[in-house]
Amino acid sequence: MISAANFIQLLLSGLAMGAIYALTAKGLFISHLATSRMNFGQGEFLMIAAYLSMALILAGVPVLAAAVVVIAALGMLGWMLERFAIRPLDRLRSLAGGQYSWVLTTLGVALIIQNVATLVWGKSSQYSPPLFSESRSNVVHLFGVGVFVEELLVILTALLVVALFYWLLFRTRQGRAIYAVAYNPETAALLGVDVRRTVTLVFVLAAVLAGISGILVGPIVTVQPHMGLVFTVKAFAVASLGGFANPLGVLAGALIFGITESFSNYLNSKFGDLFPLLIVLALLIIKPSGLFGEAKTDVR
Amino acid sequence: MSADDNRPIWPRNLGYITAALAIAAFPLLIANAFYIHVAQTLFYTAVAVIGLNLLLGLSGQMSLGQAGFYAIGAYGSALLSSQLGWPLALAMPAGVVLAGLAGLVVGLIALRTRGLYLAMATLAFGFIVEITAQRWIDLTGGTMGVFGIPALDFGSRSMGKTYFLWVAGGVYLAAQILSDYVFASRYRRNLLALKENESSARTAGINVPLWRTVVFAVSAVAAGVAGAFFTHQSAYINSDAFTLNLTLTMLIATVIGGLGASYGPIIGTLITLLIAELIASLYDVSFLIYGVILLAVLLLFPQGAIGLLQKAAGLLRPAARQRGPRPDADAPAAALAPRVERKPGGEGPALVIDNVSKSYSGVTALANVTARIERGTVHALIGPNGAGKSTLINVVSGLYAADSGHIMLDGRDITRLPSYARTRLGLARTFQSLQLVPSLTALENVMIGIRRRRGAAADFVAWATTARFDSMERSRAFQLLDQFGISHVAGARPEDLPYGHRKLVELARAIAEEPAVMLLDEPIAGLNDEEARQISCVIRRIRDEGTTILLVEHNMDFVMNLSDRVTVLDYGECIAEGTPAQVRTNRRVITAYLGVGLEAEREAAAVAT
Numbered sequence: 078m079i080s081a082a083n084f085i086q087l088l089l090s091g092l093a094m095g096a097i098y099a100l101t102a103k104g105l106f107i108s109h110l111a112t113s114r115m116n117f118g119q120g121e122f123l124m125i126a127a128y129l130s131m132a133l134i135l136a137g138v139p140v141l142a143a144a145v146v147v148i149a150a151l152g153m154l155g156w157m158l159e160r161f162a163i164r165p166l167d168r169l170r171s172l173a174g175g176q177y178s179w180v181l182t183t184l185g186v187a188l189i190i191q192n193v194a195t196l197v198w199g200k201s202s203q204y205s206p207p208l209f210s211e212s213r214s215n216v217v218h219l220f221g222v223g224v225f226v227e228e229l230l231v232i233l234t235a236l237l238v239v240a241l242f243y244w245l246l247f248r249t250r251q252g253r254a255i256y257a258v259a260y261n262p263e264t265a266a267l268l269g270v271d272v273r274r275t276v277t278l279v280f281v282l283a284a285v286l287a288g289i290s291g292i293l294v295g296p297i298v299t300v301q302p303h304m305g306l307v308f309t310v311k312a313f314a315v316a317s318l319g320g321f322a323n324p325l326g327v328l329a330g331a332l333i334f335g336i337t338e339s340f341s342n343y344l345n346s347k348f349g350d351l352f353p354l355l356i357v358l359a360l361l362i363i364k365p366s367g368l369f370g371e372a373k374t375d376v377r
Numbered sequence: 378m379s380a381d382d383n384r385p386i387w388p389r390n391l392g393y394i395t396a397a398l399a400i401a402a403f404p405l406l407i408a409n410a411f412y413i414h415v416a417q418t419l420f421y422t423a424v425a426v427i428g429l430n431l432l433l434g435l436s437g438q439m440s441l442g443q444a445g446f447y448a449i450g451a452y453g454s455a456l457l458s459s460q461l462g463w464p465l466a467l468a469m470p471a472g473v474v475l476a477g478l479a480g481l482v483v484g485l486i487a488l489r490t491r492g493l494y495l496a497m498a499t500l501a502f503g504f505i506v507e508i509t510a511q512r513w514i515d516l517t518g519g520t521m522g523v524f525g526i527p528a529l530d531f532g533s534r535s536m537g538k539t540y541f542l543w544v545a546g547g548v549y550l551a552a553q554i555l556s557d558y559v560f561a562s563r564y565r566r567n568l569l570a571l572k573e574n575e576s577s578a579r580t581a582g583i584n585v586p587l588w589r590t591v592v593f594a595v596s597a598v599a600a601g602v603a604g605a606f607f608t609h610q611s612a613y614i615n616s617d618a619f620t621l622n623l624t625l626t627m628l629i630a631t632v633i634g635g636l637g638a639s640y641g642p643i644i645g646t647l648i649t650l651l652i653a654e655l656i657a658s659l660y661d662v663s664f665l666i667y668g669v670i671l672l673a674v675l676l677l678f679p680q681g682a683i684g685l686l687q688k689a690a691g692l693l694r695p696a697a698r699q700r701g702p703r704p705d706a707d708a709p710a711a712a713l714a715p716r717v718e719r720k721p722g723g724e725g726p727a728l729v730i731d732n733v734s735k736s737y738s739g740v741t742a743l744a745n746v747t748a749r750i751e752r753g754t755v756h757a758l759i760g761p762n763g764a765g766k767s768t769l770i771n772v773v774s775g776l777y778a779a780d781s782g783h784i785m786l787d788g789r790d791i792t793r794l795p796s797y798a799r800t801r802l803g804l805a806r807t808f809q810s811l812q813l814v815p816s817l818t819a820l821e822n823v824m825i826g827i828r829r830r831r832g833a834a835a836d837f838v839a840w841a842t843t844a845r846f847d848s849m850e851r852s853r854a855f856q857l858l859d860q861f862g863i864s865h866v867a868g869a870r871p872e873d874l875p876y877g878h879r880k881l882v883e884l885a886r887a888i889a890e891e892p893a894v895m896l897l898d899e900p901i902a903g904l905n906d907e908e909a910r911q912i913s914c915v916i917r918r919i920r921d922e923g924t925t926i927l928l929v930e931h932n933m934d935f936v937m938n939l940s941d942r943v944t945v946l947d948y949g950e951c952i953a954e955g956t957p958a959q960v961r962t963n964r965r966v967i968t969a970y971l972g973v974g975l976e977a978e979r980e981a982a983a984v985a986t
Contacts, residue, residue: 113493117441117500165676176572177439178675180496181628184441185671188625192665306621310504313497347512354501361498362485 079343082222087339093228093297095335096235099328100290101312102319103242104283106327109316110259111279114179116158118187119287120309125190126151126291127300128198131205140208148288155284159277162186187305194302205295231293238289239328245282246324255279314357320366390841393554400546404539414610415654417542419646420549421606426630426642427556428599433628434637435565436592437572439492442483442499443600443627445506448619450476450601451608452510452517458609459525465609469529472608473601480597484590495593503624510616522615529609545606552599553643558840560639562847566825568592570814577812580774581825582800582890600627622664626653629667633674635683644682725788727752727925728773728804728894733782735765735772735949742768744949745782750894750942755916755926757936759960760946761969766929767809769946770898773927774806775799787893803893807883807900809929813871819882820867823854826889857885861911877908884912888919895919897928901935913939937961945969 079087101123108115116122126147133143162182207215209230216223246252257265258275266272290308298304311334319330334353342349400420404413425447432438453472457463463471479502486498510517517523529544530537559565570578571585578585608614626649634645656666678685728750735743742765750756758766771777773784775796784792791799805826813822827850831839839846858864861881871879880900887895900916901909909932916939920926930936936943937957945953945960947969953960960966 109493115493117496162672162676176437177433177492177496178679180439180441181632181671182675184625185668185675188664188668188671192662192668195664196661306504310501314501317494317497348509351505351508354505358486358498358501358505361494365486365494 085222087343089224089228091336091339093231095332096232097290097294098311098315098335099239099331100235100286101308102315102327102331104286105312105316108279108283111255112276116283117180117183119312120305121187121190122284122287123291123308124305125194126288127295128194130292131295131300134206144292147292148285151284151288152281155281158186159280191302202299202301205300207296227296314354318357396550404542413538413542417545417610419650420545421603423549423643423646424552425600425603426627426646427552428596429627429631430642432592432596435568439496440499441496441624442503444619444623445503446476446480446597446600447604448506448510449479450604451614454605455523455526455608455614458527459523465529469605472605473598476601477594477598480594484593488586488590507619510619520615520617522613526608526612528612557639558837566817566821569816570825573814574812579796580800580806582797584797629671633681635681638683641681641683726750729785731783733779735768735780741949746951748944750925750927752925753923754941755920755939757940757943758929759936764946765949766946767898770896770929774896805887805890805892806896807887807898809898811879811883815871818868818870820854822882823857823885823889824850826886827853857889877904894925899930901932
């Protein structure tokens with residue numbers, strides 16, 4: 078049986094990872110919303126951000142400054158991805174394979190990033206220094222249970238970023254432009270929305286979200302060049318669990334997924350991380366639009 | 378490709394025989410063990426790539442999990458042969474069957490979702506298989522691998538590699554021939570239709586979910602075949618071989634060869650193997666090189682090697698037209714398909730719409746609409762914009778489900794049947810917004826509508842043994858286009874046709890289905906007078922031949938001249954029904970169209986206040 082203390086610790090670890098998945102999946106969600114495309118290298122973006130942040134902090138750069146640099150670098154990466162690996166494909170749409178070419182080009186960029194990270198930092202796992210506390214194992218006592226400070230602050234930061242994201246999406250002109258482009262790019266253009274800029278913006282935003290996830294995840298997991306795929310797969314799982322059309326569903330899906338994974342890992346250390354994925358795949362068969370998504374019919 | 382459809386069979390079959398002889402002779406002439414090994418790998422990998430090419434190139438579905446099926450084929454055969462001692466003749470097919478079963482299960486996702494979800498689900502599937510292979514050490518040995526796997530050498534140390542090459546080459550050749558058949562036959566047309574225009578595929582009688590899943594399972598089987606060969610090539614496997622990079626290599630081979638071309642896979646696999654050999658010493662940057670190759674191929678040479686070869690061939694023979702209005706104008710008259718005689722109609726109306734309602738998230742589009750469409754008549758459905766006419770057509774053809782009520786076709790309740798099943802029972806339709814398949818020619822678009830007259834096996838034999846194995850379909854489609862006076866554009870793609878011609882092509886496809894009841898959604902919208910007259914004549918003729926027609930149209934002259942009966946809808950309700958003359962003088966109809974009643978009410982309200 079799980080003790081109460083254990084339970085709370087598992088819950089918090091689950092929430093921390095869930096919050097990270099939410100951030101990563103938000104990036105997928107927003108680019109899918111506006112363009113029906115997304116970065117299949119989202120996990121590699123997260124990985125490179127984790128490395129960059131680790132390297133900067135180890136070099137003595139203050140955490141906040143390091144975060145700003147990493148976020149700027151990832152924004153740049155997102156811009157380049159859209160500009161050089163996705164946008165040129167529109168010209169080629171009529172040619173064979175045009176429909177899913179973007180899956181392959183974004184995967185191509187992911188391969189390049191993974192290789193560069195291996196060349197620079199080597200293959201072995203590394204530990205990123207903590208962001209908020211003295212050491213990785215700093216503990217505070219909440220309700221008589223010792224919990225990791227790092228995890229707690231990761232959760233809070235991630236939720237803050239998510240809130241900021243919602244504010245941007247629902248309360249700003251840019252957010253409305255994104256929804257307008259999502260609904261119909263031609264109409265949006267006629268209404269004065271700069272479609273091209275909005276499309277670029279969503280990929281920059283997606284990369285920035287992967288960047289923030291990377292900064293936050295460094296101290297609570299080990300950093301290695303192959304970690305990207307795991308995060309890409311799980312972010313997909315979370316986004317489809319929540320229903321791609323529903324922004325709140327992504328958050329709920331991510332937290333449910335993170336917590337399930339945490340307990341599943343505890344109960345079965347060998348294959349525990351696979352069970353939540355299998356559950357999501359099974360759910361996709363039973364309920365293809367996700368737990369919170371609305372079934373959309375394709376009507377011409 | 379389609380240009381090859383009617384190529385005489387002998388050059389093609391001679392090509393197969395030459396290829397078979399070359400595969401047989403290769404290991405005997407070239408005794409170099411390394412080259413033999415590369416050739417083995419080329420053949421079995423090409424099988425997996427052929428499967429991927431059918432999946433991605435024809436059905437338009439993306440799989441990022443092929444390495445998973447490959448691994449299941451590999452481990453299945455490895456474990457059955459090494460642990461249970463099964464002979465390879467059983468273990469290898471069993472591994473392939475396991476891969477196919479996994480393909481069916483994952484294909485269920487393809488059945489329920491589309492495109493992007495499938496790409497994500499297959500990525501997750503591949504990941505799960507990879508991790509399981511790594512960690513389930515009791516079963517797979519993880520990175521240590523499975524030992525004691527027998528090699529596919531028929532017990533001969535000296536000739537083993539040669540035998541392996543022959544078997545792998547033979548299997549490849551069989552896969553290539555089947556792929557060529559798919560590319561030449563109705564399967565290519567059907568798959569492209571469901572890839573590019575699902576509505577038209579569904580209403581042309583194609584069971585879209587079934588086909589999606591079948592193609593997916595076929596690609597899984599092909600990957601499983603490659604995995605089984607891989608296992609017994611070096612008689613050792615470990616979990617490092619089945620990562621996402623394997624899937625990506627197969628995808629690179631598919632696009633580098635030329636997606637959607639039957640000979641793309643073998644060329645692409647060859648190029649990929651050559652690249653792998655060339656960069657073997659640059660192990661540190663191999664991912665980087667593969668990433669750059671992916672980007673370069675997709676952004677700079679999206680048609681792949683086949684596209685470049687075709688372009689080069691085109692430059693060499695500028696005079697030779699790639700495609701022209703060639704289709705079977707010279708077909709012997711005897712080959713012309715006789716129109717299938719429709720069974721004499723039964724009793725009662727051809728189509729009954731009984732109390733059908735439909736609403737979209739609260740907005741009522743149809744409220745208890747009832748109509749009887751009598752056999753052999755032209756029945757028009759009219760009403761102001763937003764009256765629910767198109768919704769009714771969509772509900773009858775099965776693209777939308779009715780909320781309540783029944784639809785009877787020839788006395789049979791079809792309310793719960795999917796679109797394709799309704800089509801097979803004799804219901805055809807055209808669309809208000811044209812639904813043609815962009816990458817098929819006008820002729821091929823019409824051929825989609827023609828029912829198959831023989832089973833797959835008989836069709837394959839016909840393809841293998843006779844030139845013009847599909848001349849019946851071709852002639853019939855050509856004849857239909859000819860009747861509309863547009864046979865000269867038979868070889869053109871829809872995007873190159875003027876609007877009126879496209880409209881005629883779609884009508885021809887519907888007629889090709891030889892339906893009992895035809896639904897026409899605004900058949901003359903956007904046409905000029907001459908074209909409208911032509912359509913009017915066609916409709917009369919097919920009615921006189923016994924087809925029942927339900928049409929939606931805004932042009933009142935057209936409707937009143939052509940129709941036997943008219944039903945008027947307004948705000949989803951049936952407000953009048955009768956002969957054109959009766960409807961024309963009906964007060965409610967005049968009110969609905971001219972808004973007299975509303976005006977009067979407003980005036981009354983204005984006076985009252």
